[in-house]
Amino acid sequence: MTQPPPPPPNQPPQQGGSDTPQDPRPAPGGGFGPPPPQQPAPQPPQAPAPPSGPPQQPPGYGYPQAPQQPNPYAQQPPAAPGYGQQPPAAPAYGQQPPPPNPYGQPPGQNPNPYGQQYPYGQQPPGHGYNQPSLAHPAAGPGKGGGSRTSMYIVVAAVVAIALIVGGGLWYSSSKDDSPQVSSAGPTGGGSTGDDNKGGTGGTASGGTEKAPSDPAAKPLFTVPMPAVSDDDTVTVSGSWLTDKVYAKSGVAEIVGRDPDSGAQLWTVKLPGPVCEASRQASSSGLTAILYEPAMPTKAKPSHGCTEVSAIDLNAGKKLWTKNVTNGDQVVNLDNVTVSASTVAVGSTSGGAAFDLTTGKALWAPKPADTCYDAGYGGGAKLVAVRKCGPYDQRVLHIQTIDPKSGKVISEWQMPGGIEYASVVSTDPLVVAADVGDSAGDGSGISDFFSVDNATGKLLARISAPGDDYAARCDGITRIEECSGLAVGKDRLYVPTEEHDGKAKYSQTNEVVAFDLATGKETGQRADAGDGYTITPLRMDGANLIAYKKPPYDKGGQIVSIDGGTFKQTKLLENPATGESHDAESTMLPDYAEILYSQGHLYMSAVFAHKPSSADQKEYLAIAFGTGA
Structure with missing residues (x-):
């Protein structure tokens, strides 16, 4: 699988949770002991500009590819047991107590590179910060937690999303009749609520995306990269689309724009930068974000990701702001999601939830709990990833919970030895994990x-x-942070790795489907086409919406793949040359937020930093649209 990007620099000290290799028992007078020392923030190197002609070496698609990352997790020491009584640990992989473990190798150190993801980013490098997370007071293992420290390494891939060459784009407009509420991480990923309505994976029904008479797209507008200081890399993750607004996070703000013209409609100012943004939004256009309470300074590079707010995307208003405490400690939050009328936030100190409209607290961490909700997946249902046991004897519980009360509706206990899990989709429920550190990439x-x-x-x-x-x-910290795949009814859609195409130096790949009931491939395969690489974005009824990253001399495409026949229909194709092509080539699907609806394509960065040269133009977001 593709190599994930690193997280942003200036990570704050972590607190709470039982992953920490230090003693997580409460210090005298409350709290969880002293925080670890602040790590210095390495500076991202600059990447070369994309070439203007055919490649002379076999580099892939004619513009820079994301470099491989070192593994910051390869030598994690085991944590001391958490305070309080721990539940019995499940047997680790490779042991033979009855019943035998069917999943293979025992957990161990991964000798392969393991970079940290953006969030959602899509996210050039993963987007957001790596702060601790929260939990809910439901049935099952106790809720709450101890403490955790995570250390990350920022390397060259951070600039894979940074470079845009040439001048600005020109403006045009097109009519967007009914874009639906949507949001995305690096390339969307997973499935949310309405995307699954109407038919099964074998019946192409319920889709709303229609092919235009002419799929040729024009640039609609650009959003310039916000100004930052020479040595800063600021998280700007989060983008959403409703039938009224395209909204995008900037530096300590969220800006709503007209979906066609890009005209600014509203601005929500924040006291500090956004560190996480929900991929989900309600049908009325309400979503949630996490952010710092103040702007970073040289003296204090991070103030922690402690604030959670609900945002009305259509009205351009911040509805409320809350934080979470565990005992007398304000908790650093790792992830945020929306399900029904609930905002749920997770951390290594436990999970909490609030009413989306009013901000009323629904549940919060309990200091005496020996387990904790590391995070949640939202959308159609609310799913918690609940962790119990010390680092080297972890037991993960996947719980579907009631979004109002936190009551556990159903629970599946993962096999022992799995330290981290991600929620790919909540309905149908699909979870991903790196079993025994065997992914290797x-x-x-x-x-x-x-x-x-x-x-x-x-x-x-x-x-x-x-x-x-x-x-x-x-x-690891962002439970809902999956990209490059989609789930629809009884199918999981995953792209293959790139491989040689027919032309010299060309690369290509396919999307394949798995049956969720049997776990087997269905035999359906959608070819990207020579020189293109295809990446699933989301479901449209039973059809799959995907982005095709182009070769150097073509524009990117959006296609709809019929859920039954796997026939592809082109919905949009970007210009093959010019400044818009150069801009698109920097928004790599692994490292950018990509939204598509009703003939409109929006691509945006998740990190802001200063250009490497005075004549270099960079963009926070670019938009394309087909004609009426």
Whole structure:
């Protein structure tokens, strides 16, 4: 699978959770002991500009590819046992107590590169910060947590999303009749609510995206990269699309724009930078974000990701702001999602939830709990990833919970020895994990698990070796951070890794489908085409919406893949030359947020930094649209 990007620099000290290799028991007078020393923030190197002609070496697609990352997790020391009584640990992989473990190798150190993801980013490098997370007071193992420290390394891939060459784009407009509420990480990923309505994976019904008479797209507008200081890299993750607004996070702000012209409609100012943004939004256009309470300074590079707010995307208003405490400690939050009328946030200190409209607290961490909700997946249902046991004896519980009360509806306990898991989709429920650190490519995925929401029964385990399939998940802190894949009814859609195409130096790949009931491939394959690389974005009824990254002399495409026949229909094709092509080539699908609806394509960065040269133009977001 593809190599994930690193996280942003200036990570704050972590607190809370039982992953920490230090003693997580409460210090006298409350709290969880002293924080670890602040790590210096390395500076990202600059990448070369994309070439203007055919490649002379076999570099892929004619513009820079993301470099491989070192593994910051390869030598993690085991944590001391968490305070309080721990529940019995499940046997680790490779041991033989009855019943035997069917999943293979024992957990161990991964000798392969393992970079940290953006969030959602899509995210050039993963987007957001790596702060601790929260939990809910539901049935099952106790809720709450101890403490955790995570250290990340920022390397050259951070600039894979940074470079845009040439001048600005020109403006045009097109009519967008009814774009639906949507949001995305690096390339969307997973499935949310309405995208699954109307038909099964074998019946192409319920889709709303229609092919235009002419799929040729024109640039609609650009958003310039916000100004930052010479040595800063600021998180700007988060983008959403409603029938009224295209909204995008900037530096300590969120700006809503007209979906056609890009005209600014509103601005929500924040006291500090956004560190996480929900991929989900309600049908009325409400979503949620996490952000710092103040702007970073040289003296204090981070103030922690402690604030959660709900945002009305259509009205351009911040509805409320809250933070979460565990005992007398304000908790650093790792992830945020929306399901029904609930905002759920997770951390290594436990999980919490608030009413989306009013901000009323629904549940919060309990200091005495010996387990904690590391995070949540939202959308059609609310799913918690609940962790119990010390670092080297972890037991993960996948819980479908009631979004109002936090009550556990169903629960599946993952096999022992799995330290991290990601929620790919909540309905149907699909979870990804790197079993025994066997993926070998830093993608966070070696296997997918299909689970029955109602009963908590495991339906199928789907093996997805990193050498064969290209998708990414970051279950380390960002539970819902999966990209490059989609789930629709009874199918999981995953791209293959790139391989040689027919033309000299060309690369290509395919999208394949797995049956969630059996775990087997259905035999359906959608070819990207010579020189293109195809990446699933989301479902449209039973059809799959995908982005095709182009070769150097073509424009990118959006296609709809029929869920039954796998026939492809071109919905949009970007210009093959010019400044817009150069701009698109920097928004790589692994490292950019990509939204598509009703003939409109929006691509945006998740990190802002200063250009490497005075004549270099960079963009926070670019938009394309087809004619009426």
